[in-house]
Amino acid sequence: MFRCFDIDLSPFVDNDIYLRTLRVEGRFSREEALKRLNNAGVAPSDIMGMYREEENSPWSAVLHTREQAANVNSPQIKYVAKLIVDLRVHWLPLYITDDIIREVLSPFGHVIDITKDTTILDQANSTLNGTRLVKLQTTEFDSRQIPHIVSLGSCVAC
Structure with missing residues (x-):
């Protein structure tokens, strides 16, 4: 749309x-x-x-x-009908599944991949940080409509 x-x-x-x-x-x-x-x-x-x-x-x-x-x-x-956009979705509790991210972003294109970002603690350890890295195939028009902030129940993602 x-x-x-x-x-x-x-x-x-x-x-x-x-x-x-x-x-x-x-x-x-x-x-x-x-x-x-x-x-x-x-x-x-x-x-x-x-x-x-x-x-x-x-x-x-x-x-x-x-x-x-x-x-x-x-x-x-x-x-313009086929752009690949890399998104960072911040401030998500770890219990939020990738399925809800896929559902929220589906009106703006096809979600190709979602990965959980990590923070490196030291040379041997890292931890999940609540950020998801999303690769989205979209159009130029639809990419302009991706919201900056989305509320998912009690949490707000950006």
Whole structure:
């Protein structure tokens, strides 16, 4: 679901175009963005359109097919429909299961992995510290909607 200021934007988003969009990370000219796309294997003829959301924001490129967009593999170019986000969930009692974290985060994407973080006490010992490290596959829109603070019954996670 696409949300902005608690307004459901889903009816106003062309999902087909969204699923063909790449984000060129960094601040530079359109020509430099085209050069980086070309270096990643995107030919100018593959591009349907390019735009920025603001003057200093990254360039977005909409390709003709989803397959073209999904197959681009470059550290500077992100496929907006498939982002991998690393999250740290703090202040969780050790008795809270990973299942509830998976359930809370499921509206924002697919939880790939959850691990329990540890604090090193000395060279031979470590202890669980109540932080979970979560790897989430999401979209750019959904990643912006992940809450900063969540209340799980009597505990608050951040």
